[in-house]
Amino acid sequence: MENTTQESHLRSENSVTYESPYPLYAMALSSTSQTRTRNHRIAVGSFIEEYANRVEILSFDAETLTLTSQPELSFDHPYPPTKLMFHPSSLQKSFDVLASSGDYLRLWEVRDGSIEPISVLNNSKTSEFCAPLTSFDWNDVEPRRIGTSSIDTTCTVWDIEKCVVETQLIAHDKEVYDIAWGEARVFASVSADGSVRIFDLRDKEHSTIIYESPQPDTPLLRLAWNKQDLRYMATTLMDSNKVVILDIRSPTMPVAELERHRASVNAIAWAPQSYRHICSAGDDTQALIWELPTVAGPNGIDPMSMYSAGAEINQLQWSAAQPDWISIAFSNKIQLLKV
Amino acid sequence: METGLQKEERVPENLKKQLALAVFRLLSFCSKPNWFDLMDWVLEWSEGYYNGDIKTRKTVQAVELNADQIGLQRSEQLRALYESLSAGEASPQARRPSAALSPEDLSETEWYYLVCMSFVFHTGQGLPGRTLANGQPIWLYNAPFADSKVFSRSLLAKSALIQTVVCFPFLGGVIELGVTDLVLEDYALIEQVKVSILEIPYTKSSKKTDRSADRGLASISTPVAGREEINMSSPSDSSNGLEPNQPAEDSFMVEGINGAASQVQSWQVMDDEVSNCVPHSMDSSDCISQTIVDPEKVASSPKHEMAEDHRVQDLQECNQTKMSSLDLRSEDIHYKGVISTLFKSSHQLILGPNFQSFHQESSFVSWKKGRVAKKPRAGASQKLVKKILFEVPRMHVKHMIDSPEDNGNKNGVWRPEADEVGVNHALSERRRRERLNEKFSILKTMVPSLTKDDKVSILDDAIEYLKELERRVEELECCRASADLDLKTRRKPQDAREGTSDNYGNKKNINGKKPLMNKRKACDMDEAGPDMNHAVSRDSSAHSIAVSMKNKDVVIKIKCPWRDRLLLEIIDSLSSLDLDSHSVQSSTVDGIISLTIQSMIKGSNPASAATIKQAIQRLAWNC
Numbered sequence: 001m002e003n004t005t006q007e008s009h010l011r012s013e014n015s016v017t018y019e020s021p022y023p024l025y026a027m028a029l030s031s032t033s034q035t036r037t038r039n040h041r042i043a044v045g046s047f048i049e050e051y052a053n054r055v056e057i058l059s060f061d062a063e064t065l066t067l068t069s070q071p072e073l074s075f076d077h078p079y080p081p082t083k084l085m086f087h088p089s090s091l092q093k094s095f096d097v098l099a100s101s102g103d104y105l106r107l108w109e110v111r112d113g114s115i116e117p118i119s120v121l122n123n124s125k126t127s128e129f130c131a132p133l134t135s136f137d138w139n140d141v142e143p144r145r146i147g148t149s150s151i152d153t154t155c156t157v158w159d160i161e162k163c164v165v166e167t168q169l170i171a172h173d174k175e176v177y178d179i180a181w182g183e184a185r186v187f188a189s190v191s192a193d194g195s196v197r198i199f200d201l202r203d204k205e206h207s208t209i210i211y212e213s214p215q216p217d218t219p220l221l222r223l224a225w226n227k228q229d230l231r232y233m234a235t236t237l238m239d240s241n242k243v244v245i246l247d248i249r250s251p252t253m254p255v256a257e258l259e260r261h262r263a264s265v266n267a268i269a270w271a272p273q274s275y276r277h278i279c280s281a282g283d284d285t286q287a288l289i290w291e292l293p294t295v296a297g298p299n300g301i302d303p304m305s306m307y308s309a310g311a312e313i314n315q316l317q318w319s320a321a322q323p324d325w326i327s328i329a330f331s332n333k334i335q336l337l338k339v
Numbered sequence: 340m341e342t343g344l345q346k347e348e349r350v351p352e353n354l355k356k357q358l359a360l361a362v363f364r365l366l367s368f369c370s371k372p373n374w375f376d377l378m379d380w381v382l383e384w385s386e387g388y389y390n391g392d393i394k395t396r397k398t399v400q401a402v403e404l405n406a407d408q409i410g411l412q413r414s415e416q417l418r419a420l421y422e423s424l425s426a427g428e429a430s431p432q433a434r435r436p437s438a439a440l441s442p443e444d445l446s447e448t449e450w451y452y453l454v455c456m457s458f459v460f461h462t463g464q465g466l467p468g469r470t471l472a473n474g475q476p477i478w479l480y481n482a483p484f485a486d487s488k489v490f491s492r493s494l495l496a497k498s499a500l501i502q503t504v505v506c507f508p509f510l511g512g513v514i515e516l517g518v519t520d521l522v523l524e525d526y527a528l529i530e531q532v533k534v535s536i537l538e539i540p541y542t543k544s545s546k547k548t549d550r551s552a553d554r555g556l557a558s559i560s561t562p563v564a565g566r567e568e569i570n571m572s573s574p575s576d577s578s579n580g581l582e583p584n585q586p587a588e589d590s591f592m593v594e595g596i597n598g599a600a601s602q603v604q605s606w607q608v609m610d611d612e613v614s615n616c617v618p619h620s621m622d623s624s625d626c627i628s629q630t631i632v633d634p635e636k637v638a639s640s641p642k643h644e645m646a647e648d649h650r651v652q653d654l655q656e657c658n659q660t661k662m663s664s665l666d667l668r669s670e671d672i673h674y675k676g677v678i679s680t681l682f683k684s685s686h687q688l689i690l691g692p693n694f695q696s697f698h699q700e701s702s703f704v705s706w707k708k709g710r711v712a713k714k715p716r717a718g719a720s721q722k723l724v725k726k727i728l729f730e731v732p733r734m735h736v737k738h739m740i741d742s743p744e745d746n747g748n749k750n751g752v753w754r755p756e757a758d759e760v761g762v763n764h765a766l767s768e769r770r771r772r773e774r775l776n777e778k779f780s781i782l783k784t785m786v787p788s789l790t791k792d793d794k795v796s797i798l799d800d801a802i803e804y805l806k807e808l809e810r811r812v813e814e815l816e817c818c819r820a821s822a823d824l825d826l827k828t829r830r831k832p833q834d835a836r837e838g839t840s841d842n843y844g845n846k847k848n849i850n851g852k853k854p855l856m857n858k859r860k861a862c863d864m865d866e867a868g869p870d871m872n873h874a875v876s877r878d879s880s881a882h883s884i885a886v887s888m889k890n891k892d893v894v895i896k897i898k899c900p901w902r903d904r905l906l907l908e909i910i911d912s913l914s915s916l917d918l919d920s921h922s923v924q925s926s927t928v929d930g931i932i933s934l935t936i937q938s939m940i941k942g943s944n945p946a947s948a949a950t951i952k953q954a955i956q957r958l959a960w961n962c
Contacts, residue, residue: 015702025723047723049730051738079734082727103735131766132732151732152766177728221724239720260706264720283720289703305703314723337702 014338018058018067022046024329026055028084029319030096040322041110042067043098044334045081053077055084055100057110060336062322067336073115078103082133088140088320099160101133105148107160123148123156123165134177140227141184149176155189157201169204171197174217180225180233190220190235196246210251211244213237224268228275232292236265236280243268243280245292258290260303267316273323277304281313287328287337307337389414389452417449421456448519451499455492455515465491466506467513476507478524482517509533740772784896784924784935884955886948891940893918895951899959901932909934912954917942 026045032038039059046054057073060066079102087097096110097118107118122130131152139145144161155171158164172191179189185201194213200206213220219238226232232255233246243258243265263283271277281287288303307328315329318339327336445453466489470477479485482496482504490496490504496517503522506515507529522528719725779794786800883898897909906925913920913936922937946954 014700023723025727047727049726049734051734078738079731080727082731102731103739132735134728134732175728175732221721221728238725266721266724283722287703288706303706305701306706307703312722339701339703 013065016060016065016067016336018044018069018334020044020046020056020069020332020334022048022054023332024334025314026081026084026100027315027317027327027329027334028086028098029317029321029325029327030086031088031321032086032096038112040319041086041096042327042334042336043084043086043110044329045077045084045100047080049080051078053080055081055098057098057115058334060325062325067334072113073110075108075115075117083135085136085138087143088138089143099136099138099146101136101148103132104130105133105136105146105158119160119163121158121160121163123158123168134175135179137179137181137187139181139184139187141181145181145184147179147181147187149179149189151175153191155179155187155199157187167201167204169199169207171199171207174219177219177221178223180223182225182230182233188223188225188233190223192217192219194218194220196220196223196233196235198248208251210248211235211246211254212252222266222268224270224278226270226275226278228270228273232270232275234268234270234278234280236268239264241265241282241284243278243290245278256292256301258288258301258303260288260300261286263312266312266314267328269316269318269326271323272318272320279316279318279326281309281316281328283312285309285311285313285330287313287316287326289326289339309335389417389449413449417445417453418456420445421453448499448501451492451495451501451517454495466504467515470506470508470513470515474508476505476526476529479504479506480521480523505529507533736769740769740776781924781926784933884952884959886952886955888940888945888948891945893938893940893948893951895934895936895938895955897934897936897955897959898931901927901930905932905958906934908958909936909955912958913938913951916946916951916954917944918946918951 023046024044025047026043028043030041030043032040039061042058042060044056044058046056048054053076055075055077057070059068059070061068077100081100081102083101085099087099094111098108098110098115100106100108105121107121109116109118131150131154133148133150136146136148139147144159145166146158146160148156148158149171150156153170153172153174153176154168155176156168157166159166171189172193172195174192176189176191179187181187182198186198187201188196188198188210190196194215194217195209196211197207197209211220218240220235221238222236224234226234231247231249233248235244235246236242237244241259241261241264243261244254245256245258247255258278258280261280261282261284265280265282267282268278268280271279276292277289278292279287279289285308287307287309289305290301291304293301309328309330310333311330313328313330315334317327319325319327324339325336326339327334329335466477466479479490480503482490482492482501484497496502496504499517500519501517502520503518504515505518505522505528506513779797782801783792783797786797786804883896885896887894895913899905906923910920910923917940918938919941920936920938922935924935926933
């Protein structure tokens with residue numbers, strides 16, 4: 001019976017693709033769920049190695065499976081945004097707030113027919129110049145807080161309501177590549193120095209190194225904190241096909257290494273509603289969904305399911321508002337996949 | 340080992356034990372019983388054993404359990420999960436630390452098993468009901484495609500890939516077996532099952548002990564009247580990598596009977612206390628654990644992982660077909676009720692959202708080890724990510740250096756000092772460039788009649804200007820040499836000429852004026868230096884105020900004698916003219932202040948350049 005299973009991945013009704021004029025990298029899914037009046041929004045940032053770049057806002061309708069560009073909402077961005085993210089709280093009133101990082105942290109107000117810059121946040125007291133940002137994370141427990149990571153080895157915590165720097169920490173010995181909040185006052189970051197460090201804003205003097213890459217100074221590129229079970233986080237290494245799963249209770253020893261990608265991993269995302277599922281995507285064009293077993297077998301962990309895209313997948317987001325959709329970005333396309 | 344579900348129901352209490360045992364015997368065959376109680380002509384789930392595909396194992400096992408033990412343990416966990424869910428226990432968090440299962444841990448066959456626990460059959464209703472009513476076994480192939488009137492759980496079975504369902508009466512109850520393989524009718528198998536159930540003696544143990552013992556038994560509620568259902572399903576790969584084994588199924592194959600016939604009868608059932616049953620099952624588990632099945636490896640069908648989505652889809656199909664039959668509808672409602680209860684108490688459920696929009700199946704296919712993935716393309720790995728992390732920041736740095744004015748104009752004052760933070764080379768380089776840019780911008784303000792803003796133009800203009808100054812110095816020196824008195828008369832035309840270039844005085848101050856001033860001082864009257872300067876600037880001040888407007892941007896360049904609060908007053912007066920000053924540069928040399936103010940027109944009726952000039956003039960003169 002049921003031979004539909006095999007074919008299911010061929011059908012188009014379980015995925016939607018949008019093709020942009022530009023190569024894409026940054027991508028964000030709005031945290032407001034679809035309503036009668038408003039569709040789910042998706043922001044995508046172009047990747048053009050020049051000054052002029054573009055952020056587009058798409059509208060996703062899960063009912064009709066359409067993904068439409070809203071040209072009136074697109075805006076210019078100086079150089080490619082390194083990250084895009086929507087305000088994590090779905091309690092926002094009539095508009096969404098989008099943040100982008102690059103030279104500065106910028107906030108944008110996305111309304112139905114317009115998009116307006118709200119603020120440009122520069123953390124340097126002495127100069128217009130602020131070291132470029134590699135990434136940021138919006139604190140979903142305390143949404144007025146955004147943490148940014150920078151190539152100047154620092155992480156900066158912003159109060160975006162007051163537009164002031166709450167604190168700036170020299171977090172690592174080298175460039176900081178990604179940052180992720182755990183709790184309202186706790187964040188972790190990864191760096192070119194190869195370490196994952198946890199910071200607590202209540203004790204800024206100390207940080208805890210919970211992982212260091214095996215070959216010293218292999219940069220760690222991406223970090224994702226499991227919001228459903230804060231004991232776990234995942235990180236990726238430069239030029240590595242591994243997703244390293246860490247348990248903050250057992251520093252230095254990863255609890256699992258997911259090694260079924262056939263090329264380097266580019267992006268990871270925990271399931272928004274399950275504490276033991278994670279999705280990873282990489283240069284092997286695959287997106288893999290993993291279920292973390294309680295006890296890993298001797299032969300390593302196999303993924304639960306997979307999807308193969310047409311090109312290297314550079315970006316991956318798992319929608320918190322619509323957890324049955326995963327979106328990926330490859331070449332100049334973004335694609336929403338039914339989980 | 341085999342994936343299977345079994346349900347049993349029984350009437351007499353004593354028999355319960357034996358049923359439990361039988362169930363466990365069945366374990367050794369790798370089938371799994373669920374137990375149904377028959378109460379008030381109603382069959383309820385009583386006990387069961389699950390031995391199928393397991394998605395997530397929750398227990399940390401110090402000791403390897405054999406297949407039976409695992410099955411027993413799983414059965415108990417499932418039962419516990421069902422109980423906690425149906426009790427509305429709303430804190431999955433609380434449950435999690437223990438080895439207990441959460442809904443998201445379940446494979447689809449486990450779902451089937453779990454949901455079956457919630458079913459209640461009136462006599463003659465559904466497969467178990469009819470079996471009990473008939474007293475005849477029912478053997479149903481292709482269960483997913485069975486008429487929903489015959490097999491109300493067909494959609495559910497479809498999602499769980501249950502192919503064959505066998506019901507037979509046993510000791511006043513019904514045993515139902517569900518298997519994920521197509522199994523031909525084989526009544527010898529049923530007999531074998533019955534015998535094995537009856538053979539095993541049972542002892543009593545308490546449920547609590549059972550739990551504390553790390554191996555779980557199927558938790559069994561006390562069945563009063565029973566119907567037994569046994570599902571045997573052949574497993575597909577479990578994600579844990581367990582090899583599914585198909586036990587002696589082939590030997591069970593016999594000729595089949597068409598099990599679709601059913602008759603309605605009412606059965607009276609006696610109630611039993613549920614708690615009594617539990618201990619029995621425990622004991623039986625011990626017995627079972629001794630019988631170890633040597634499993635054959637069976638090629639497995641890979642579809643299990645997809646279960647969640649199937650469920651969803653099935654659910655939806657359920658909804659769609661709801662109208663087709665009343666019976667079916669009630670089953671659907673029941674199923675939906677169970678599902679929604681489960682989901683309500685577990686927000687963690689990964690499948691939850693599927694229920695909001697269940698049009699689609701997953702884009703993902705289950706992963707297979709051997710699956711040929713596309714060869715990764717040659718070339719740099721993580722190309723884009725690396726560019727974002729390594730190169731884009733450099734683009735920003737470079738951009739800042741190349742066009743400081745952009746930033747300055749857009750974002751306010753261009754502040755020259757370096758960050759303290761910088762550690763690496765890029766940063767110190769950046770600071771150096773920053774300083775360079777700052778100096779350029781100062782130079783720019785000092786050089787009049789700038790054509791363009793780029794660095795080369797600034798330098799060009801500066802060179803031109805310096806040459807001009809040198810010329811003038813020369814000129815002045817030779818004039819002065821001619822006569823002291825001539826100097827004064829000559830100065831006026833000179834001032835007039837300065838007026839043509841905005842920042843003339845400014846420049847003169849810095850580049851060439853000092854010697855000139857000294858000379859002037861020397862040759863002028865014996866007044867004090869400041870007075871002298873004062874006089875000079877007074878004369879020229881009318882010409883050293885320049886106002887240029889471009890759209891809303893107003894650039895004001897002033898050179899005048901310095902005094903207390905002058906700057907403040909100028910800014911004030913500008914803002915009273917509806918000008919918003921966002922950038923001010925000033926330098927004071929020898930009592931002469933040189934100001935460059937960049938402002939924006941705020942109001943809708945902007946003051947004219949002349950008005951602005953006048954206002955500033957007043958202040959500049961008022962010294």
